[in-house]
Amino acid sequence: IELSTSNDGGGDGGGDSKDAEEEGPLFRLDDVRVISRVRPANYTGLYSTSDPLLDSTWYAGAYAARLNMHSSNFGSVLVERGDRVAIQGDGHPTMAAALSAFGPESYDLVRMALEKTDSGCPHCRVVDDTIMAYPLYWTMSVENYYWESGDEIAFQKFVPDIASILDNASIKFWPDRPNIVWMGWDDRLDDGWCDPCFDEAHLTFAALLVRAHLDFARALRGSARADEYEDLARKHATKADELGHRLKGDNSTWLEGYGLHSSANVINAALPSPVETSILFDREMNDVVKLCSFSSFNQYWILQGLGNALKMDHALSSVKLCWGGMIRLGGGCFWETYEPGWEEFVPRGPGRMPGLPSLCHPWSSGVTRWLTQNHVGLRPLRPGYDYVLAAPYVSRRYPQIK
Structure with a gap:
C-alpha cells in the first residue's frame, strides 16, 4: 500500500x-x-505425487520464485535488506524454478534478468561477480533458458560472453588456486566468505568448472566450438584429478579428499566411474546427519548429485529432510539457511528462526526445477522442446507422479 x-x-x-x-x-x-511489486505470471507447470510433502515442496519453491519476480529481473531476497536486486549466482536456482513452474510466462523476464547479470561482455560488472563461481552459474542459467525456450537469437548473443567467462575462470583458477571468495554458507565450505578457502571449496569449484564447460559444449550441439569446449572440459578434468592427488598425497586415490559438496559436484560433472560414484555416495551422501547443507542453494547441487548417482529414492527422501522442515516450521517460502535439527527446539511459525536468515529466499527454489526434470522426468532433447524426454520416476516408496 x-x-x-x-x-x-x-x-x-x-x-x-x-x-x-x-x-x-x-x-x-x-x-x-x-x-503490485510482483510480476503477473500464471502457473503452467504441474506437480502431483503420492507424497503430500513433496507436492508442497514443489509449490513452495515455485512460490518463492513467483514472489521475487520484478518488472525486469528476479530479486534475491523478499525483504528490503539491501540486496533485493538481481544477483548473478543467487539467480540460477530462482530462474531454473521459474522456467519449470511458469514456462513461457517467465521467458521474457528470465532473458531480461540474464542481460542485467551478464559479466562476460566487455567492461561489464554486476553484483557479486567477484565470487568466482557466480559467473559460471550465470552461463548455466543461459543454457537453461535456451533449452527451455529455444531462443536461438538470445543464445547466440550470449555465446561470446559465456566463452569469455569460462576462459577467464580457467586462466584465473589454474594452476595457483586463488581466493575463490565464496562457495556457500556451510561450514564445510568455509561458512561463507573465505580467504584462503578450504580444499573442499576448491575441489567443488574445480568440478563446477568442468561441468560448466560440458554444459556449454552440449548447448553448442555438434559445432566446431562444441568440440573445443569438450576438449577443454577433458583438460580441466585431468587437472581436477591431479588436484585431488596433490591435496591428499601421491599415494592416495584422487577422490579421498572429497567431502559432501565436492562429491556432489564431481558426480554432476560426470568425472567418477560408476564404482567411484558408489564410493562417494556411500562415504559422503548416505548419512542423514551430514547430508543437508546449511544453505538450500548448495543443497540443490547435492540433490543433483544424488540423482546423477542414480539414487532417486535417496534423493526424494533428501528433499523431505532438507526442505520439508521449512514447510513444517514456517509454512511459507523457503529460507536462506536451514538445519533440520532446528525442528527439535524451534517453535512453529514464521519469524522464529535462529540468527537472521531471510525467510523468503528464492535461491532455495532449485528443488522445484529438480523435481520437474527428475521426478516428473520432463527434459527437452532439443531447445524449445521440439523433442522431449518423458521419463517419470516411480518406485514402491513413490508410486505415483504426474
Missing part, C-alpha cells in the same frame, strides 16, 4: 492546537493506491 499525505501542521492557533501539538503533527490522507 502506498499512501499520499499532506501535513496539516498540528493546527493554526484554534482551540485544538495544544492537543494536536502534544499528539504530534496531523496528516490528511489524500490518496490511497495499491502497487
Whole structure:
C-alpha cells in the first residue's frame, strides 16, 4: 500500500492546537493506491505425487520464485535488506524454478534478468561477480533458458560472453588456486566468505568448472566450438584429478579428499566411474546427519548429485529432510539457511528462526526445477522442446507422479 499525505501542521492557533501539538503533527490522507511489486505470471507447470510433502515442496519453491519476480529481473531476497536486486549466482536456482513452474510466462523476464547479470561482455560488472563461481552459474542459467525456450537469437548473443567467462575462470583458477571468495554458507565450505578457502571449496569449484564447460559444449550441439569446449572440459578434468592427488598425497586415490559438496559436484560433472560414484555416495551422501547443507542453494547441487548417482529414492527422501522442515516450521517460502535439527527446539511459525536468515529466499527454489526434470522426468532433447524426454520416476516408496 502506498499512501499520499499532506501535513496539516498540528493546527493554526484554534482551540485544538495544544492537543494536536502534544499528539504530534496531523496528516490528511489524500490518496490511497495499491502497487503490485510482483510480476503477473500464471502457473503452467504441474506437480502431483503420492507424497503430500513433496507436492508442497514443489509449490513452495515455485512460490518463492513467483514472489521475487520484478518488472525486469528476479530479486534475491523478499525483504528490503539491501540486496533485493538481481544477483548473478543467487539467480540460477530462482530462474531454473521459474522456467519449470511458469514456462513461457517467465521467458521474457528470465532473458531480461540474464542481460542485467551478464559479466562476460566487455567492461561489464554486476553484483557479486567477484565470487568466482557466480559467473559460471550465470552461463548455466543461459543454457537453461535456451533449452527451455529455444531462443536461438538470445543464445547466440550470449555465446561470446559465456566463452569469455569460462576462459577467464580457467586462466584465473589454474594452476595457483586463488581466493575463490565464496562457495556457500556451510561450514564445510568455509561458512561463507573465505580467504584462503578450504580444499573442499576448491575441489567443488574445480568440478563446477568442468561441468560448466560440458554444459556449454552440449548447448553448442555438434559445432566446431562444441568440440573445443569438450576438449577443454577433458583438460580441466585431468587437472581436477591431479588436484585431488596433490591435496591428499601421491599415494592416495584422487577422490579421498572429497567431502559432501565436492562429491556432489564431481558426480554432476560426470568425472567418477560408476564404482567411484558408489564410493562417494556411500562415504559422503548416505548419512542423514551430514547430508543437508546449511544453505538450500548448495543443497540443490547435492540433490543433483544424488540423482546423477542414480539414487532417486535417496534423493526424494533428501528433499523431505532438507526442505520439508521449512514447510513444517514456517509454512511459507523457503529460507536462506536451514538445519533440520532446528525442528527439535524451534517453535512453529514464521519469524522464529535462529540468527537472521531471510525467510523468503528464492535461491532455495532449485528443488522445484529438480523435481520437474527428475521426478516428473520432463527434459527437452532439443531447445524449445521440439523433442522431449518423458521419463517419470516411480518406485514402491513413490508410486505415483504426474
